[in-house]
Amino acid sequence: MTKIMKYEILRSKVTLIALFGVLLGAEFVYLVGVMLKKDSTMSLGIIFLILAAGASFFTVWLQGLTGFRKDLTDKTGYMVFLTPVSPYRIIIGKLLVALGELVLASGLVALLGSIDIRILYAKYETPMKIIEKIAEFFGVTTSEVWAGFIVLVLTSMLSTLTLYAIAYLFSAVWAARFGTQYSGKGASIVLVVAVLIIYYLIVLNLPTLSSTARNPVVRGFVEKLPRYIFYVIGTIGCTWGTGYLMDKKISL
Numbered sequence: 536m537t538k539i540m541k542y543e544i545l546r547s548k549v550t551l552i553a554l555f556g557v558l559l560g561a562e563f564v565y566l567v568g569v570m571l572k573k574d575s576t577m578s579l580g581i582i583f584l585i586l587a588a589g590a591s592f593f594t595v596w597l598q599g600l601t602g603f604r605k606d607l608t609d610k611t612g613y614m615v616f617l618t619p620v621s622p623y624r625i626i627i628g629k630l631l632v633a634l635g636e637l638v639l640a641s642g643l644v645a646l647l648g649s650i651d652i653r654i655l656y657a658k659y660e661t662p663m664k665i666i667e668k669i670a671e672f673f674g675v676t677t678s679e680v681w682a683g684f685i686v687l688v689l690t691s692m693l694s695t696l697t698l699y700a701i702a703y704l705f706s707a708v709w710a711a712r713f714g715t716q717y718s719g720k721g722a723s724i725v726l727v728v729a730v731l732i733i734y735y736l737i738v739l740n741l742p743t744l745s746s747t748a749r750n751p752v753v754r755g756f757v758e759k760l761p762r763y764i765f766y767v768i769g770t771i772g773c774t775w776g777t778g779y780l781m782d783k784k785i786s787l
Contacts, residue, residue: 551595554591554594560583562580562584565580565583567580592640600730602633604726607710622777623778630703634695689763690759696766697769698731703773703774705733707781709726743761744758744761
């Protein structure tokens with residue numbers, strides 16, 4: 536599985552480097568505006584950073600969502616499935632790399648954002664109290680802000696993993712039914728739309744539990760427990776289904 540993960544990382548390195556370069560370019564414009572004390576340039580840099588961050592996140596997310604389908608139909612991609620490795624190891628390796636790349640992109644954006652906010656606060660000689668400001672804006676305590684952040688990160692990671700697993704299963708079913716037919720960009724669009732519809736139809740109909748726990752992290756976790764159960768069961772079930780199709784039904 537380690538070799539599979541290395542292969543996936545090397546294969547997507549060009550995309551990651553390009554996205555990193557775009558982010559650094561936007562950051563450069565922002566820093567030039569700060570150093571020259573030109574608000575217009577600094578504002579332009581902030582706009583570029585927001586656009587670059589959104590594009591980076593979406594590109595990495597979309598690549599993880601559609602990459603498995605391309606592997607089943609592309610001549611260079613499907614070779615990985617011919618290696619003497621269990622299909623489940625291959626699937627898990629791909630899932631972990633896709634999730635890891637998304638976490639890396641999100642972490643880089645968050646790091647640049649925090650640095651830029653600190654620079655902005657230093658420029659205007661304002662005390663650095665971002666968490667306090669957020670808590671004041673929403674009328675909550677700082678501990679509840681941190682708890683919300685922790686729950687958000689956990690939910691985002693598990694939901695993304697589940698989305699990828701559903702996409703993999705959908706791709707495997709598609710390959711088992713149609714083979715390499717209908718393998719163009721239209722198939723990728725159908726894949727993304729179908730996965731999102733299936734995912735949100737399930738998630739939006741899940742119940743929310745009530746909790747009286749004092750710890751805000753525990754309270755947030757309990758309230759979203761049905762979602763977490765769905766994420767775990769859905770990811771395991773879709774991974775098993777994909778592996779079964781790869782092993783028994785799909786001819787590569």
